[in-house]
Amino acid sequence: MALRSVGLIVSAIVLVLAIALTAAWATLALWYRLPAPEIGRGLAAGLFALLGIATAIALFSPWRLHALALFVLAFAAVLVWWNTIVPSSHAEFAPDVARQVTGARDGDMLTLTNIRDFEWRSNTDFTERWTTRSYDLSKLKTLDLFMSYWAGPEMAHVIMSFGFEGGDQLAWSVEVRRRNGGQFSPIADLFKANPLVIVAADERDVVGVRSNVRGEDVQLYRLNVSPTAARALLLGYVTDANTLAETPRFYNSITTNCTTVIFKMMRAVGDVAPFDWRLIVNGYLPEYAYDRGALDTSLTIQELRSRANIGERALTADFSRLIRDGMPSPVPMQ
Helix, strand or coil, rough: CCCCHHHHHHHHHHHHHHHHHHHHHHHHHHHHHHHCCHHHHHHHHHHHHHHHHHHHHHCCCCCCHHHHHHHHHHHHHHHHHHCCEEEEEECCCCCCHHCCCCCCEEEEEEEEEEEEEECCCCCCCCEEEEEEEEEEEEHHHEEEEEEEEECCCCCCEEEEEEEEECCEEEEEEEEEECCCCCCCCCCCCCCCCCCEEEEECCHHHHHHHHHHCCCCEEEEECCCCCCCHHHHEEEEEHHHHHHHHHCEEECECCCCCCCCHHHHHHHHCCCCCCCCEEEEEEEHHHHHHHCCCCCCCCCCCHHHHHHHECHHHCCCHHHHCCCCCCCCCCCCCC
C-alpha cells in the first residue's frame, strides 16, 4: 500500500508538471501569435492559463477526468491553430534582411546572387547594395569564426567567413528576418515571430556593422580546417540558403538560429560534436573549439581571447586584411 501511495503521488506530480508546461507554452503562444488586438490576446492567454491552473487543482478532486478531457481538447485546438501559422517570404522586411542569398554551382565555380554589401554609417543611415559574385572553389583556403557579443559573455552571434586566394572573404550569418521597425526578442522568437534568413555578405558589412556601428565586442578566431572541409561547409550553406529561398522557415531562439552553424563547424573539422553545455551557452564556443583542436593550441585559450577582439583594427578601410593582423593562424589540415 505504501508503494502504491508513493506511485500515485509521483504520478500526480508528473502530471501536474506536464499540465503546467503545456499550459505555459499555449499561454505564450496565444499571447505572441494570436491575430488579435492586445486585449484579445491577453484575454485568450489568461483564460488558458486559468484553465491550466484549474485542471491541476482538479486532479485532486472527483472531477479530474472531466477537467483533463477539457484541457486536452483546448490544447488540441491550440495545436490545430498553431500548425496553420506558416512563415511568409513576402513582407515588408528590414532592408538588411530583405533578400535571401541563393547560389548555383558549375564545376568549381560558385555564383551567388544577393550578396549583401551595405555601407553602414549608423543603424538607420546606410547605403544599400546587393551584388552577384562568382567564386572559384579550388581557391578556397581558410575558414574563420567571428563571435559578436551583444549581451554579456554568455551569448554571441556567430558568423563564419571563408577565405580565398587573393584575399577575398565571404561571410555567412544566420539571422532573424525581422520586419521594418521590428526588434529581436529571444522570447517572442520561440513562438514563430519571424522567419529565418541566411545572409552572405562582405565582411566589412556583416561584421563591421556589429563592431563599428552597434558597438558589440567582436572577436575573430582562425580555425584549423582543411580547404576540403571548408568547401564542404560552404556548399552546405549554399544548399541551406537555396532550400530556405524555396521553403521559408521560422527563426527559433533555441532550435533554428545562428548556433546551428556550431554543429556544422565541428563537422567541418572532421569531428563528431558531442553534446556540451557550451554549444547552448554559445559565448563559450571558442573554449569548446579550442578543446576540440579547432584553434591554435600552441597558445592558451586565454592568450587567444586576449588577441581576438578586432577593436580599432576594424575601423580601417582595409577591413578584412587588417583585422587579421597579429592573429595566430594554425596550419590548416590537408
